[in-house]
Amino acid sequence: MKIICIGRNYADHAKELKNQVPSEPVIFIKPDTALLRNNDPFFVPDFAEDFHYETELVVKINRLGKHIAPEFAHRYYDEIGMGIDFTARDLQSKLKEKGLPWEKAKAFDASAGISKQFVPKSKFKDVQNINFKLLVNGELRQDGNTNDMLFKIDDIIAYVSKFFTLKIGDLIYTGTPAGVGRVNIGERFEVFLEEDKMMDFLIK
Numbered sequence: 001m002k003i004i005c006i007g008r009n010y011a012d013h014a015k016e017l018k019n020q021v022p023s024e025p026v027i028f029i030k031p032d033t034a035l036l037r038n039n040d041p042f043f044v045p046d047f048a049e050d051f052h053y054e055t056e057l058v059v060k061i062n063r064l065g066k067h068i069a070p071e072f073a074h075r076y077y078d079e080i081g082m083g084i085d086f087t088a089r090d091l092q093s094k095l096k097e098k099g100l101p102w103e104k105a106k107a108f109d110a111s112a113g114i115s116k117q118f119v120p121k122s123k124f125k126d127v128q129n130i131n132f133k134l135l136v137n138g139e140l141r142q143d144g145n146t147n148d149m150l151f152k153i154d155d156i157i158a159y160v161s162k163f164f165t166l167k168i169g170d171l172i173y174t175g176t177p178a179g180v181g182r183v184n185i186g187e188r189f190e191v192f193l194e195e196d197k198m199m200d201f202l203i204k
Contacts, residue, residue, distance in 0.1 A: 001171065002170050003029060003030040003031070004027060004164065004171070004172045005028050005056075005106070005173040006025050006027060006174050006175045007022075007175065008021065009149050009156075009175025010144065010149065010150065021150065025151045025156055025160070027160060028107070030112050034109060034111045034112040035110075035114055036084075036086075036111070037114055038116055040201065042110060042183070042189075042202075042204070043110065044204070047091070048089075048091040048105070050088070050089045050182060051086055051087065051088055051089065051182065053136075053142075053183055054085040054087060055083075055132065055142045055144070055176055056084070056085055057081075057132055057174050057193070060079045060080075060081065061077055061157075061166045061167065063075070063166075066161050067161055067162060068157055068166070070154050073153075073158045077121065077153075077157070077172075078120060078122070079118035079119065079121060080121050080124070080130070081115040081118040081198065082114075082132060082199055083115065083173050084112075084199070085106070085111065085113075085173055085176065086111040087180075091105040113189075114171065115191065116198075116199075117198065119198075124194075127146060128146050128147055128152055129145065130146045130194065131143075132192060132193050133192050134179070134190070134192075136190075137188055138188075141179050141181060142177055142178070142179035143177070146174075186202075186204075188200070188201075189201055189202075189203065
């Protein structure tokens with residue numbers, strides 16, 4: 001399986017990082033070793049100084065597909081989960097300044113937190129009107145709605161499939177809203193999809 005991530009998919013997040021709002025999806029990939037499962041703690045690595053959280057809705061691909069038409073993209077997933085894309089922000093900035101790839105800052109071990117459970121998408125009237133949020137030590141840090149995506153879920157699936165064959169079990173992290181911030185040792189992260197608590201883990 002592979003982890004496909006969409007960057008800058010919420011305009012307010014792009015602006016808070018002083019990035020241009022993209023005209024097409026920004027794609028990067030993480031290896032399966034990036035997964036942080038089962039509410040295991042996130043241990044802050046020692047190769048950078050400024051790690052950030054990015055809370056994201058995640059879709060799980062359920063069939064093989066390539067060159068998928070947008071009108072058929074909804075057939076390629078039936079479950080929705082939550083994830084956190086951990087980013088070494090200071091390292092990422094240095095790499096971007098040099099015009100180098102982001103992998104060291106984005107795809108390191110345990111950089112892709114994923115919820116233990118996924119929810120059937122049939123539970124939601126409209127996948128483009130789903131609320132999700134992150135609490136850090138009980139304080140609201142990110143509050144998003146999929147309606148604010150620049151590129152909708154079905155369009156993302158269609159676009160990604162132009163370049164990469166999608167396989168059963170692949171995960172697509174669909175981007176983060178505004179409110180990203182620094183990760184600090186001792187914090188407790190709780191992630192909600194509507195009213196369902198999907199993740200609950202510690203930073204160590």
